[in-house]
Amino acid sequence: MKITYLDHMSANPLLPEVKAAMIDAINQDFGNPSSQHTVGEQAAEVLDRARGQVADLINCREPREIVFTSCGTESVNQAIKGIAFAHGDKGRHIVTSNIEHNAVIRSLRRLKAMDYTVTSVSVDDLGKVKPDDVANAIREDTILISIMHSNNEVGTLQPIEELVRVAKEKKVPFHTDAVDSVGVVPVDVQKLGVDLLSFASNPFYGPTGVGGLYVRRGTRIFPLLDGGVQEHNRRAGAENLVGIVGMGVAAELAKKEMTGRIGHSLKLKEKLLSELPNYIDEFIINGHSTETLPNLISISIKYIEGESVVLMLDDEKIAVSTRSACATGSLRTSHVLQSIGREYADAQGTLIVTFGKENTEEDVIRFLTALRDVVKTLRDISPLYRKSSPTAGLPLP
Numbered sequence: 001m002k003i004t005y006l007d008h009m010s011a012n013p014l015l016p017e018v019k020a021a022m023i024d025a026i027n028q029d030f031g032n033p034s035s036q037h038t039v040g041e042q043a044a045e046v047l048d049r050a051r052g053q054v055a056d057l058i059n060c061r062e063p064r065e066i067v068f069t070s071c072g073t074e075s076v077n078q079a080i081k082g083i084a085f086a087h088g089d090k091g092r093h094i095v096t097s098n099i100e101h102n103a104v105i106r107s108l109r110r111l112k113a114m115d116y117t118v119t120s121v122s123v124d125d126l127g128k129v130k131p132d133d134v135a136n137a138i139r140e141d142t143i144l145i146s147i148m149h150s151n152n153e154v155g156t157l158q159p160i161e162e163l164v165r166v167a168k169e170k171k172v173p174f175h176t177d178a179v180d181s182v183g184v185v186p187v188d189v190q191k192l193g194v195d196l197l198s199f200a201s202n203p204f205y206g207p208t209g210v211g212g213l214y215v216r217r218g219t220r221i222f223p224l225l226d227g228g229v230q231e232h233n234r235r236a237g238a239e240n241l242v243g244i245v246g247m248g249v250a251a252e253l254a255k256k257e258m259t260g261r262i263g264h265s266l267k268l269k270e271k272l273l274s275e276l277p278n279y280i281d282e283f284i285i286n287g288h289s290t291e292t293l294p295n296l297i298s299i300s301i302k303y304i305e306g307e308s309v310v311l312m313l314d315d316e317k318i319a320v321s322t323r324s325a326c327a328t329g330s331l332r333t334s335h336v337l338q339s340i341g342r343e344y345a346d347a348q349g350t351l352i353v354t355f356g357k358e359n360t361e362e363d364v365i366r367f368l369t370a371l372r373d374v375v376k377t378l379r380d381i382s383p384l385y386r387k388s389s390p391t392a393g394l395p396l397p
Contacts, residue, residue, distance in 0.1 A: 004318045004363045008203075008356035009152060009180060009296060015205045015253060018246045022207065025245040032238055034230060043241055050248030057204075057251040058197065059188040060214055067213045067231045068244055072179035072200030075213040076103040078224050078235065079175045079196040083144045084111050085222035087173075091141030092116040095172075097129050097158075099151055099336045104177055108146075125341050126288045127156035135166045142172050149178035149187065149197075153323055153336040153352060154287030155296035157185070164193040173219060179203065179211075183254035184293060185262065195219045201243070205357070206250030210243035265295035265355045271364045272297060272353065279372040284346060286337065295355045300337070300346040303385035304378040309351060312374045318367055321352045345384065 014022075031043030048063070055063040069075045084094065096108060098120045108118045121133040129147055138145070145167045150157050160176055167174040175196040181187050182197075183204020189197055196219060201210040215221055215234065227236030254261075273285065276299070286298035301309070306322040313320060323334050337347035353367070379385040 001317045004359075004366055006353045006355065006359065006363065006367060007319045007321045009352065009354040010321055011208070012202055012205045012356060014207060014246065015250060017253060018206055018250045021249040022242050022246040025242045029241055029245065031241075033241065034228065034238070046245060047239060047241060050244045053248035054212055054251045057187075057255050058182060058199070058214060059190050061190065062217060064232055065215055065217055067215055067234045068239055068247075069211040069213055069235060070209055070240070071211040072177075072198055073103040073211075075198035075200070075211045076101070076177050076179075077107050078213050079198055079215075079221070080104065080107040080144065080146055081111065081224055082221035083173055083175065083196070083219075084116060086220045087143040088116075091139075091143045093119070093139050093141045093143065095119050095121065095134060095137045095142060095145045097121050097123060097147050098339045099123050099127060099153075100146070100148055101152055101177055101179070103179075104146055104148070105335075123156075123339055127151050127154045127286070127336070127340050128288065128291070129158050129163065131159060131162045131166050134163055135170075138166070138170045138172060142170065144173050144175060146175040146177070149176045149181040150185070150293050151287070151336060152180045153334060154298045154340065155293040156288040157181075157291045157293070160192050160194065168193070180293065183251065183258075184295060186258060189214055189216070196221070201247040201250060204250050204254040206247040207243045210240055210247045212247070261357060262294045264357065264359075268355045268359055268361065268364055269294060269297055271361050272368070275364065275368055279368040280375050284342070286340065286342070286350070297353045298350060299353070300342060300350045301375060302346060302349060303382045304349045304375060306348055306350050308378055309349075309371070309374050312377070313367075313370055316370045316374075318370055320367070321354075322350060323352065 029043055029046045031039035033044040033047045051063040051066050055066050060066060092115060094116060096104060096118060112118055119137040121129060121137050123129050147158055147163055149160055164174050173195040176194050177198050178187055179198060179200045180203055182199035195216045197214040199212050202208045223234050225236040230236055230239060282302040284300040286300060310320060310322055333344055333347045337350060
């Protein structure tokens with residue numbers, strides 16, 4: 001039986017055009033872009049073309065502002081630590097939110113061990129940061145604000161433009177982790193006004209192991225890797241040319257197909273949300289209803305344990321997740337769900353469904369049918385479930 005794959009936030013297959021471009025690069029573009037001979041110059045041209053394709057996806061007008069990295073996590077680390085090390089003489093205070101990805105959280109944890117201080121602002125029950133809270137958190141020694149563009153667990157989009165205006169009033173550099181946004185929804189660095197923006201290739205059907213960091217011209221940032229002068233002296237090490245070629249083609253396709261992909265995901269999302277009450281009761285939809293990623297749905301199902309659902313659905317060849325793949329295996333409750341006010345038991349019963357290009361409405365119905373059976377099985381053995389509950393049969397607000 002074919003796998004019904006509904007975990008596109010964790011990984012995506014390579015598009016045929018991307019795969020073909022990468023194979024062609026393997027066969028032809030083996031040179032080092034830093035070499036001075038003809039083969040190296042040809043490789044440099046290929047690198048520049050891909051940089052332009054990626055820059056165009058986020059409306060970066062100067063491709064030199066794009067720094068290629070190994071992944072989104074490296075991009076986040078480079079942005080946060082790079083700014084911290086470059087501006088440590090001015091101050092050691094950083095503002096963030098309490099729903100960030102582990103790449104941000106653990107980068108800041110490392111800096112705290114080096115005598116930096118961090119203020120983490122709360123979010124509302126829909127997962128949104130309030131600009132006033134960020135403004136109130138800024139101090140004289142604040143050197144960076146880092147707020148994610150979209151949340152990878154509940155999908156809520158942040159008011160980045162408003163937050164950047166707050167940062168600019170105080171002349172504080174602003175970084176946004178846009179790994180789950182770039183290539184999925186329109187991201188325009190000119191409109192957003194951010195100083196740094198982290199992203200990765202795989203969310204928009206490019207290869208894993210390739211990421212990018214937008215660094216606005218004039219932003220002072222310290223390189224984390226010591227070595228050569230690649231990436232305009234901002235990231236040492238020979239570039240992963242084959243992967244970058246794939247990222248460039250994927251970026252070009254993402255921009256071209258953006259409207260169609262969003263419409264397709266929204267159609268499937270609306271289908272699932274409208275049909276869900278016909279299959280299970282007592283659930284909560286997490287995150288903002290409109291200001292959210294079009295391809296993500298977070299569902300907290302009462303009286304069950306999410307990982308059990310994932311495993312039982314996997315037996316039916318249906319792939320979903322419970323939280324960020326980077327946090328899978330942790331026994332802790334999601335800090336994101338705690339931050340939006342979910343009870344511990346409800347947070348533990350959360351599923352994340354993310355759609356992709358190849359998914360269909362038939363996939364949605366197959367998922368819901370299997371989910372109904374799994375939930376019934378788990379609730380029948382759950383000491384928490386009361387069949388006589390007065391709210392049974394009703395979705396929760």
